[in-house]
Amino acid sequence: MNLTRLLLSLLFLGLIIFFASAVPETCPADINGDCGDGSSDTWQGDFFPGIPKIKYEGPNSKNPLSYKWYDAEEEILGKKMKDWLRFSVAFWHTFRGTGADPFGAPTKTWPWEDGTNSVTMAKRRMRANFEFIKKLGVNRWCFHDRDIAPDGKTLKESNANLDEVVYLAKQLQEGTDIRPLWGTAQLFMHPRYMHGAATSSEVAVYAYAAAQVKKAMEVTHYLGGENYVFWGGREGYQTLLNTDMKRELDHLATFLQAAVDWKKKIGFNGTLLIEPKPQEPTKHQYDWDAATTYAFLQKYGLVGEFKLNIECNHATLSGHSCLHELETARINGLLGNIDANTGDPQIGWDTDQFLTDIGEATYIMLSVIRNGGLAPGGFNFDAKLRRESTDVEDIFLAHISGMDTLARGLRNAAKIIEDGSLAELVRKRYQSFDSEIGAQIEAGKADFETLEKKAMEWGEPSVPSAKQELAEIIFSSAI
The missing domain is CATH 3.20.20.150 (Divalent-metal-dependent TIM barrel enzymes)
Structure with missing residues (x-):
């Protein structure tokens, strides 16, 4: 009976040693600490102890x-x-x-x-x-x-x-x-x-x-x-x-x-x-x-x-x-x-x-x-x-x-x-190009002669405000 107990105890101790060695070592990754040299593929230091996900x-x-x-x-x-x-x-x-x-x-x-x-x-x-x-x-x-x-x-x-x-x-x-x-x-x-x-x-x-x-x-x-x-x-x-x-x-x-x-x-x-x-x-x-x-x-x-x-x-x-x-x-x-x-x-x-x-x-x-x-x-x-x-x-x-x-x-x-306010501001700024002649320009179909005739017809252009400050207000209001 004593021999059986001894053999079982030794077997149990061996299993503990086996499983302990199979578990990767984990400890703070301080080079002066007791983490080994880090060369083992099973070595795992805790590089960021105390910091959760x-x-x-x-x-x-x-x-x-x-x-x-x-x-x-x-x-x-x-x-x-x-x-x-x-x-x-x-x-x-x-x-x-x-x-x-x-x-x-x-x-x-x-x-x-x-x-x-x-x-x-x-x-x-x-x-x-x-x-x-x-x-x-x-x-x-x-x-x-x-x-x-x-x-x-x-x-x-x-x-x-x-x-x-x-x-x-x-x-x-x-x-x-x-x-x-x-x-x-x-x-x-x-x-x-x-x-x-x-x-x-x-x-x-x-x-x-x-x-x-x-x-x-x-x-x-x-x-x-x-x-x-x-x-x-x-x-x-x-x-x-x-x-x-x-x-x-x-x-x-x-x-x-x-x-x-x-x-x-x-x-x-x-x-x-x-x-x-x-x-x-x-x-x-x-x-x-x-x-x-x-x-x-x-x-x-x-x-x-x-x-x-x-x-x-x-x-x-x-x-x-x-x-x-x-x-x-x-x-x-x-x-x-x-x-x-x-x-x-x-x-x-x-x-x-x-x-x-x-x-x-x-x-x-x-x-x-x-x-x-x-x-x-x-x-x-x-x-x-x-x-x-x-x-x-x-x-x-x-x-x-x-x-x-x-x-x-x-x-x-x-x-x-x-x-959508900023996009609408930009759309309005370029809305003159939504015209027939504007579409021709963007399609590359309006030559200088055609544009000269339009300039003569329209006279001095009326140039609207770009509303720069309004654009900045819209942008800033989202921040």
Whole structure:
């Protein structure tokens, strides 16, 4: 009897040990804590302890960790809010941001960081990314290849590092609807790209950039990404004195066409996007703004292959409003995605602030509604915490603020559209073109001789007021 009891006790103890070892370890993801080295595929740190899943609580809520205006399932103008907005987390700012800027050193290090850029550390960041996305209640994220996995000593080693981290991301996606909104290759930070990537004067750099884009596009496809972005800015010319501008533009167009061909070869159905990116740090470039990028695409026969990723802060740097850039892209059939951020018009560099201006958000959402939405694009928070915001909680607060701002902008835009007063004001302003001769003009059937006869017949035109102040009153009343 005693022997039987002993055997049963040992069996029971063995089962306890087995099940305990089968359950993933969970503890605060503090690098100094007792969480191991994070290299195990079953290791799961609690990166955001004490922060619950963010929920909608309405405008009267005093809880900073809640949505006041963003109610994902609420229907606005025939679509759920989550389908109008399609929010995405930018991996590089959220998990690689240090608080550094052109004039200041880093100010923050998250508790799970070990000070390395190892593959083990990259995998820990990827786990943090997925926990954050789930708690935020969104299902999209964006990445650069070198942000999620470290550069190796060779291209082959870099690709292997990327494969290892992307494989983990694929595992973390399983059983969820989380997917990349878009991926891209980082073709600017490494010294090899000091002359540009596809516009580099060195053919070896051009080839390296092509190989990097090839791989980044493949992993975006593997993860089920909806788009692929080409970032500009450094694809330009700081000076024209020692630059063959035409040759570099030709090289770039050839590069982009090769990307189109590869996309089709691997069966990637996502949209290819180009992001206008002025003054980062170049001043002569093909992608200064939406209009310049459109002209480039037209010249090289690429209009049907690309759309634009419009960033509001870049609109400021190019001397335009965000609405101007969105509408320029929209009316030319090129609006594909929006980097939801803002910048200070008095500062001549990209501050990447979270958008908090309700009026600006309303302008943006009016354009998005006119576009019928952004799918398969969306709103990517290409925005970062301020240097003085150093708590882990601040990552949530910043995204909540940005999401609520755009959600409120959507509500305001819907209110303006449903009211109809602004649309009627615009209609009345152009009602003279509803006449027979106006219709002929808009159809391209009224020549100068015909118009001269009409001008003689009508005499001096009577020009009515545009009612600009009334338009602003109508707009302001919805905010």
